[in-house]
Amino acid sequence: MASKYLKSEQLPAFLESLAKNARVVAPFKRDGVTQYEPWQSGKDVELDVLLAKQSPKEYVFLQTETYLKFGYEMAPVPEGAEGEDAVPYETVKVDPQNEAPKQVIFGLRPCDVRGFVQMDQVFGGYGGFYFDPLYNARREATTLLAVTCREPRSTCFCTSVGGCPSSREGADVLFTQIEGGFFVEPITDKGEAIAEAAGAALTDPTDTQATEANEAKLASATKVDPAFDLEGVRDALHDNIADKRWADLAMRCVSCGTCTYVCPSCYCFSINDSIVETKGDRYRCWDNCFNPVYTEETSGHNPRAKKMNRFRNRFSHKFWYYPDKYDSLLCSGCGRCIANCPTRIDIREVIRVMGAPKEAPAASGAVAASAAAAAAVAAAADTTTEGKEA
Amino acid sequence: MADTTSGAAKKRLTFADVVPGASTAKAGKLAGNSYVPEIATVVEIIQETPTIKTFRMRFDDPAVMESFSFAPGQVGQLGVFGVGESTFAITSKPSEKEFIQFSVMRAGEVTQALHKLSVGDKVGIRAPMGCGFPMDAWKGKKILFVMGGIGSAALKATIEYCLEHRADYQGVNILYGATHPTNFTYQYDIDEWQKREDIDLTLTIDRECDGWQCDVGMVPAVLERMNPDPANTIAILCGPPIMIKFALISFMKLGFTPEQTYTTLEKRMKCGIGICGRCNVGPKYVCVDGPVFSMAELNELPDEL
Numbered sequence: 001m002a003s004k005y006l007k008s009e010q011l012p013a014f015l016e017s018l019a020k021n022a023r024v025v026a027p028f029k030r031d032g033v034t035q036y037e038p039w040q041s042g043k044d045v046e047l048d049v050l051l052a053k054q055s056p057k058e059y060v061f062l063q064t065e066t067y068l069k070f071g072y073e074m075a076p077v078p079e080g081a082e083g084e085d086a087v088p089y090e091t092v093k094v095d096p097q098n099e100a101p102k103q104v105i106f107g108l109r110p111c112d113v114r115g116f117v118q119m120d121q122v123f124g125g126y127g128g129f130y131f132d133p134l135y136n137a138r139r140e141a142t143t144l145l146a147v148t149c150r151e152p153r154s155t156c157f158c159t160s161v162g163g164c165p166s167s168r169e170g171a172d173v174l175f176t177q178i179e180g181g182f183f184v185e186p187i188t189d190k191g192e193a194i195a196e197a198a199g200a201a202l203t204d205p206t207d208t209q210a211t212e213a214n215e216a217k218l219a220s221a222t223k224v225d226p227a228f229d230l231e232g233v234r235d236a237l238h239d240n241i242a243d244k245r246w247a248d249l250a251m252r253c254v255s256c257g258t259c260t261y262v263c264p265s266c267y268c269f270s271i272n273d274s275i276v277e278t279k280g281d282r283y284r285c286w287d288n289c290f291n292p293v294y295t296e297e298t299s300g301h302n303p304r305a306k307k308m309n310r311f312r313n314r315f316s317h318k319f320w321y322y323p324d325k326y327d328s329l330l331c332s333g334c335g336r337c338i339a340n341c342p343t344r345i346d347i348r349e350v351i352r353v354m355g356a357p358k359e360a361p362a363a364s365g366a367v368a369a370s371a372a373a374a375a376a377v378a379a380a381a382d383t384t385t386e387g388k389e390a
Numbered sequence: 391m392a393d394t395t396s397g398a399a400k401k402r403l404t405f406a407d408v409v410p411g412a413s414t415a416k417a418g419k420l421a422g423n424s425y426v427p428e429i430a431t432v433v434e435i436i437q438e439t440p441t442i443k444t445f446r447m448r449f450d451d452p453a454v455m456e457s458f459s460f461a462p463g464q465v466g467q468l469g470v471f472g473v474g475e476s477t478f479a480i481t482s483k484p485s486e487k488e489f490i491q492f493s494v495m496r497a498g499e500v501t502q503a504l505h506k507l508s509v510g511d512k513v514g515i516r517a518p519m520g521c522g523f524p525m526d527a528w529k530g531k532k533i534l535f536v537m538g539g540i541g542s543a544a545l546k547a548t549i550e551y552c553l554e555h556r557a558d559y560q561g562v563n564i565l566y567g568a569t570h571p572t573n574f575t576y577q578y579d580i581d582e583w584q585k586r587e588d589i590d591l592t593l594t595i596d597r598e599c600d601g602w603q604c605d606v607g608m609v610p611a612v613l614e615r616m617n618p619d620p621a622n623t624i625a626i627l628c629g630p631p632i633m634i635k636f637a638l639i640s641f642m643k644l645g646f647t648p649e650q651t652y653t654t655l656e657k658r659m660k661c662g663i664g665i666c667g668r669c670n671v672g673p674k675y676v677c678v679d680g681p682v683f684s685m686a687e688l689n690e691l692p693d694e695l
């Protein structure tokens with residue numbers, strides 16, 4: 001389908017039309033915090049704040065999802081039964097749950113979309129693993145309407161991990177803010193269906209509007225600073241596994257797990273039961289690999305008792321373990337973990353340090369030293385600009 | 391459970407692939423949902439040691455019971471509804487068609503709840519999971535089992551497999567250690583094994599004890615005394631971490647290579663199907679890549695065992 005134009009004033013009407021067939025989720029600001037919430041008539045979508053505090057992953061991969069209801073009950077005694085057959089006994093009934101309401105998420109950023117694309121591999125059985133019916137039911141019932149980033153933050157680094165502020169990857173429709181409204185590009189069948197249903201709210205764009213959208217995209221891409229060179233990171237993490245600098249980098253971390261909860265692609269979970277009298281639920285809920293209990297066994301033995309091991313595990317998972325299994329990365333460069341970490345742990349720094357090949361051998365010492373010096377100057381320059389922006 | 395995997399294809403699946411003709415949310419109930427346990431009934435309970443009970447259960451659905459099969463070394467998630475699931479090695483004979491068996495050491499919440507079960511109670515089982523031992527590739531070799539404590543559970547099915555296919559293997563050698571004579575599991579089988587000419591069984595306890603007729607000493611020391619020949623041999627090791635650590639040193643002293651030395655790992659597992667990410671050791675998941683690993687494979691992993 002051809003591209004469209006949506007006037008800013010028409011946005012509420014557009015969302016209203018979507019809400020007829022699906023739950024609409026969008027970023028809203030309340031008490032100074034922007035979060036994804038179900039849209040209601042009269043609520044103003046917040047697009048000036050670049051990233052909501054949390055990613056929208058919770059609408060597809062729920063924080064807590066009951067997937068099994070069960071109940072203990074007495075098995076009915078067959079009529080006319082005698083002797084042993086007439087003794088009542090307890091049995092259990094299970095009822096699998098898998099709800100997936102139709103929903104449209106509007107206003108998510110390309111890095112948020114990419115979080116879904118990355119989780120899709122895990123839950124979609126990529127590489128011979130299992131298919132997850134819970135995630136996929138919700139994922140298939142969800143349409144993603146992404147919005148190009150206008151003012152990337154100093155913590156953004158999508159371009160270093162193969163993304164960009166106007167990436168179409170995984171999005172069903174891409175909206176780009178231009179004078180007076182949005183340039184609207186339906187990408188998938190789902191996206192086209194949305195555009196069609198919107199009817200008169202969408203008009204044909206002029207050539208100038210198309211050019212303006214293109215320029216906006218180019219401009220935002222240049223505002224994302226290169227953070228590191230992805231080439232060779234996986235191998236370097238592998239080679240540096242026993243490197244002492246892991247402990248230095250992890251020192252400030254307080255194992256709070258904030259980084260895992262705000263991340264659009266962190267997906268690990270726990271499974272638990274709850275029961276009241278005879279009826280109960282089995283549910284899964286987000287977990288956090290920074291918690292020492294995550295790996296602690298009943299005997300008290302804990303393979304990742306040390307903070308350094310847990311810290312190393314998260315970054316290695318994103319840039320080494322996951323890529324080995326799923327042929328892609330587990331980070332979209334949204335920078336939420338940097339912005340929200342109470343101790344300002346910076347994933348870019350971790351990858352710059354641990355994702356760099358081991359030092360060159362001593363023979364070329366002089367050359368290596370001068371290269372290192374040049375890199376140090378560049379890095380210093382980097383920090384200054386970052387400092388100014390932040 | 392195997393029907394939900396996509397084989398070796400490097401492709402992301404959708405409902406359309408998993409349940410042909412369906413792409414709605416409803417399909418989740420049909421799609422061989424790997425999270426939903428099969429209901430089974432406890433048919434027999436054997437008190438093995440003061441802290442270990444063996445449970446035999448039959449799947450309530452006769453079709454499930456009939457089609458159930460597993461490879462020696464594979465595990466399952468056994469759960470009590472309302473308390474939770476935990477991972478255990480399947481300890482039945484691989485040819486057993488009447489029941490599925492687990493041996494459970496009382497430890498925390500789930501295992502205590504399991505220990506309170508009576509015959510006739512209902513449990514939930516998701517099995518089999520993981521990869522077993524490459525028994526076919528080992529045909530013609532001598533198999534040496536070295537186990538301690540509850541480690542016997544992890545190797546039970548594999549021992550049974552070797553005995554059922556005894557002619558396929560050149561030798562079956564078992565070294566089994568416990569702290570005290572009352573702590574040996576499967577005493578009834580041990581009696582049988584002792585009678586058989588085609589099994590070389592060595593039992594050892596940590597310290598002298600009245601009436602004890604077999605070896606005395608820690609497993610690694612007894613192993614070194616046994617001095618097994620590494621030629622054409624596969625060593626399988628399972629037990630408490632401290633035993634594994636020292637037995638490995640003994641194996642290396644005896645000239646065993648990491649390629650011919652195997653063990654099975656324990657890690658806290660939840661989903662059991664390679665999704666939740668709980669059981670990783672570096673890039674390997676114990677639930678799908680393991681629990682069986684050769685020492686050569688483990689040497690490649692971060693030191694997080």
Ligand SMILES: Cc1cc2nc3c(=O)[nH]c(=O)nc-3n(C[C@H](O)[C@H](O)[C@H](O)COP(=O)(O)OP(=O)(O)OC[C@H]3O[C@@H](n4cnc5c(N)ncnc54)[C@H](O)[C@@H]3O)c2cc1C
Nearest residue numbers: 297298476477478479494495498499500501543656657658
């Ligand atoms: C592949 C594998 C095979 C196993 N085989 C056996 C066996 O044959 N017999 C046996 O008695 N035990 C076995 N275990 C250990 C058994 O799973 C734990 O003892 C059990 O999970 C403890 O659960 P709990 O609820 O009683 O303890 P809690 O302390 O109440 O458990 C809390 C949670 O931690 C997890 N957990 C704690 N310790 C372990 C552990 N060591 N391994 C895995 N998960 C753990 C449980 O899943 C549980 O959800 C095996 C573990 C694994 C991973």
Ligand code: SF4
Nearest residue numbers: 263331332334335337
């Ligand atoms: S690891 Fe950090 S930067 Fe990367 S996607 Fe997650 S929150 Fe964003």
Ligand code: SF4
Nearest residue numbers: 253254256257259341
């Ligand atoms: S948010 Fe920061 S302090 Fe908290 S666990 Fe993550 S890296 Fe550590």
Ligand code: FES
Nearest residue numbers: 660662666667677
């Ligand atoms: S237990 Fe979930 S990934 Fe292994």
